[in-house]
Amino acid sequence: MGVSNTNSDKTQEEEQQDLPKVVLLRPPPAFSLIGEESFASNKFQFLKTYDSQLPLDQFLSTHSHSIKAILSSAGAPVNADILQLLPEVGLVVTTSAGLNHVDIPECRRRGIKIANAGHVYSDDVADLAVGLLIDVLRKVSASDRYVRQGLWADKGNYLHGSKLGGKRTGIVGLGNIGYEVAKRLEAFGCVVSYNSRKKKPYVSYPFYHNVCELAANCDALIICCGLSDETRHMINKPVLSALGKEGFIVNIGRGDIIDEKEMVSCLMRGEIAGAGLDVFENEPNVRKEFFAMDNVVLSPHRAVFTPESLKDLSQLVVGNLEAFLTNEPLLSEYVDNE
Amino acid sequence: MDCNGYRQENHDQNLFPKPKVLVLEPPPVFIYHEEKLSQKFHFLKAWDSPLPLEQFLTTHAHSVQAILSHGSCPVTTNTIRLLPSLGLIVTTSAGLDQIDLQECRRRGVSVAYAGNLFSADVADIAVGLLIDALRKISAGNRYVTQGLWANNGDFSLGSKLGGRKVGIVGLGSIGLEVGKRLEPFGCNILYCSRNKKSSVSYPYYSNVCELAANCEVLMICCELNDQTRHVINKEVLLALGKKGLIINVGRGAIIDEQEMVRCLMQGEIAGAGLDVFENEPHVPSELISLDNVVLSPHRAVHTEETLMALVDLVIGNLEAFFSNKPLLSPVLLDE
Numbered sequence: 239m240g241v242s243n244t245n246s247d248k249t250q251e252e253e254q255q256d257l258p259k260v261v262l263l264r265p266p267p268a269f270s271l272i273g274e275e276s277f278a279s280n281k282f283q284f285l286k287t288y289d290s291q292l293p294l295d296q297f298l299s300t301h302s303h304s305i306k307a308i309l310s311s312a313g314a315p316v317n318a319d320i321l322q323l324l325p326e327v328g329l330v331v332t333t334s335a336g337l338n339h340v341d342i343p344e345c346r347r348r349g350i351k352i353a354n355a356g357h358v359y360s361d362d363v364a365d366l367a368v369g370l371l372i373d374v375l376r377k378v379s380a381s382d383r384y385v386r387q388g389l390w391a392d393k394g395n396y397l398h399g400s401k402l403g404g405k406r407t408g409i410v411g412l413g414n415i416g417y418e419v420a421k422r423l424e425a426f427g428c429v430v431s432y433n434s435r436k437k438k439p440y441v442s443y444p445f446y447h448n449v450c451e452l453a454a455n456c457d458a459l460i461i462c463c464g465l466s467d468e469t470r471h472m473i474n475k476p477v478l479s480a481l482g483k484e485g486f487i488v489n490i491g492r493g494d495i496i497d498e499k500e501m502v503s504c505l506m507r508g509e510i511a512g513a514g515l516d517v518f519e520n521e522p523n524v525r526k527e528f529f530a531m532d533n534v535v536l537s538p539h540r541a542v543f544t545p546e547s548l549k550d551l552s553q554l555v556v557g558n559l560e561a562f563l564t565n566e567p568l569l570s571e572y573v574d575n576e
Numbered sequence: 577m578d579c580n581g582y583r584q585e586n587h588d589q590n591l592f593p594k595p596k597v598l599v600l601e602p603p604p605v606f607i608y609h610e611e612k613l614s615q616k617f618h619f620l621k622a623w624d625s626p627l628p629l630e631q632f633l634t635t636h637a638h639s640v641q642a643i644l645s646h647g648s649c650p651v652t653t654n655t656i657r658l659l660p661s662l663g664l665i666v667t668t669s670a671g672l673d674q675i676d677l678q679e680c681r682r683r684g685v686s687v688a689y690a691g692n693l694f695s696a697d698v699a700d701i702a703v704g705l706l707i708d709a710l711r712k713i714s715a716g717n718r719y720v721t722q723g724l725w726a727n728n729g730d731f732s733l734g735s736k737l738g739g740r741k742v743g744i745v746g747l748g749s750i751g752l753e754v755g756k757r758l759e760p761f762g763c764n765i766l767y768c769s770r771n772k773k774s775s776v777s778y779p780y781y782s783n784v785c786e787l788a789a790n791c792e793v794l795m796i797c798c799e800l801n802d803q804t805r806h807v808i809n810k811e812v813l814l815a816l817g818k819k820g821l822i823i824n825v826g827r828g829a830i831i832d833e834q835e836m837v838r839c840l841m842q843g844e845i846a847g848a849g850l851d852v853f854e855n856e857p858h859v860p861s862e863l864i865s866l867d868n869v870v871l872s873p874h875r876a877v878h879t880e881e882t883l884m885a886l887v888d889l890v891i892g893n894l895e896a897f898f899s900n901k902p903l904l905s906p907v908l909l910d911e
Contacts, residue, residue, distance in 0.1 A: 271733065361761075373704060376700060381872055385864070390857040427696065535713065537713060537720070543730075543733050
């Protein structure tokens with residue numbers, strides 16, 4: 239039979255090279271935020287297209303036989319063109335909860351499984367949503383500026399804010415994040431209602447069939463849904479008018495869910511009372527009109543980024559990849575039923 | 577108004593004069609709602625007079641029965657002694673440290689305050705300041721408006737609320753409202769108070785230093801009195817530690833402010849959210865230069881809705897007093 243090729247005869251590098259590959263089309267933010275070491279595993283090896291001089295399709299074709307999974311993050315779409323070059327791929331794992339950059343029907347067609355960030359971020363995003371709502375209702379950041387500018391001593395009391403208790407808060411998208419937001423708002427005495435793709439049988443909050451009706455019946459809209467063809471620019475002029483002069487909007491979903499130009503107009507004309515925004519249509523280039531508005535709180539897309547959640551994310555990503563490679567059930571498989 | 581209307585009103589005023597209420601300095605509610613208040617009461621405005629206070633009191637106010645005061649307007653022993661007919665002090669604050677309660681007790685002067693009217697609003701701000709300090713909301717806002725997100729890239733990370741141990745100092749009505757709000761965020765609530773509260777299951781600590789050593793956030797929700805003045809001192813701040821945050825919605829003097837500033841500058845604690853200061857409206861300039869503090873100009877109670885409710889409460893208390901009925905929100909002075 240010849241010389242036996244046991245593991246001890248191979249170098250560590252050779253062993254590494256035998257491992258199934260997980261391809262990355264762009265570096266995930268989490269790699270630089272908590273370090274790539276958090277994502278290491280002895281069951282797979284990362285292959286970085288961005289580290290190579292080769293054009294993308296050539297790189298993928300060259301390695302296609304060993305690439306079993308894609309680790310994806312927003313900004314580098316996983317579309318039919320990419321998938322066509324990777325016939326061995328059986329799993330797409332994303333570092334985000336959102337999947338608008340993944341061609342889901344194409345994955346389904348090819349029998350490719352999808353795993354996202356699951357609920358890893360839900361608490362952090364919900365915390366920030368509530369923080370932004372309190373800020374914009376009670377003018378926390380604006381009054382902090384007032385103090386820093388020396389105006390408290392000069393001009394006396396800052397403007398009044400608006401009480402949280404009793405405010406009707408409309409949650410747009412009652413998924414995990416929306417649900418966590420609702421739970422928190424109840425403790426402040428807010429009255430919660432929602433609009434979602436489908437009515438949720440397990441909650442007792444009033445359900446509105448369309449977002450315009452929800453806006454007409456609440457004092458603050460909290461955008462917690464994902465970005466899709468249906469939700470792009472869903473918050474438009476009629477919705478903002480329905481929300482009204484005393485209405486507030488908080489967005490921790492995606493910038494494109496709101497018609498941003500229209501929202502700026504409404505804010506400038508006083509047709510809505512204020513906004514708390516973590517996401518924008520053209521990050522990181524935030525419209526300058528917002529900068530001068532005292533009734534707007536701007537957050538640089540940080541809703542998910544705490545070190546603790548990023549650690550949880552790294553464990554989830556590795557767990558999903560390892561489960562897939564050992565034929566175990568995925569930890570956070572995305573299923574199309576929201 | 578025509579001559580007849582004026583004469584009639586003057587006539588009514590002489591038959592049924594509005595009760596006189598002394599105001600030493602105008603509370604915010606007076607500034608915003610003087611008209612509504614003046615419909616029922618005649619206010620003697622000490623601050624408006626060229627006379628020094630003592631002279632004003634002996635000249636114009638010696639027969640006055642009621643004072644309308646507010647949180648940072650002292651009602652001293654001396655003032656009370658110059659008013660032999662005084663029967664009531666109404667303060668628009670929840671805090672009472674500005675009133676000589678002992679002298680009130682001695683003289684049988686009743687005191688009415690804001691009761692629990694503000695508790696929800698104060699708790700909302702306390703939690704808002706905590707989320708801001710932990711998740712860097714105001715600092716992030718500055719980062720964006722200074723053009724740094726576009727130019728310098730991603731802002732720094734905040735810290736998670738869930739799982740964090742939060743120590744509430746003073747579990748009165750404000751402290752309880754804070755605890756209620758923090759629970760769905762997944763915080764672990766601990767507290768220290770004058771007495772253990774049998775109605776809550778949060779772990780109790782009998783002294784604030786031990787509480788600080790066992791938590792990552794201190795929320796100051798207690799009142800200012802002789803026991804709590806500077807109770808948050810160097811020892812407590814060091815026990816809280818380098819990753820600790822302090823949120824104060826009580827009174828500035830509960831914290832040794834100079835020591836806290838030093839700890840913040842030297843990184844002995846991680847940050848702060850402050851609605852109150854030892855010498856308002858003066859805020860130590862060192863704090864202005866720090867990115868890890870959130871500064872609020874003593875406005876935890878300033879919402880439109882609550883101020884409207886406060887006007888009604890003040891009117892209600894004054895009316896009750898002048899018609900010999902029980903006060904709506906009396907302070908129990910016999911404690």
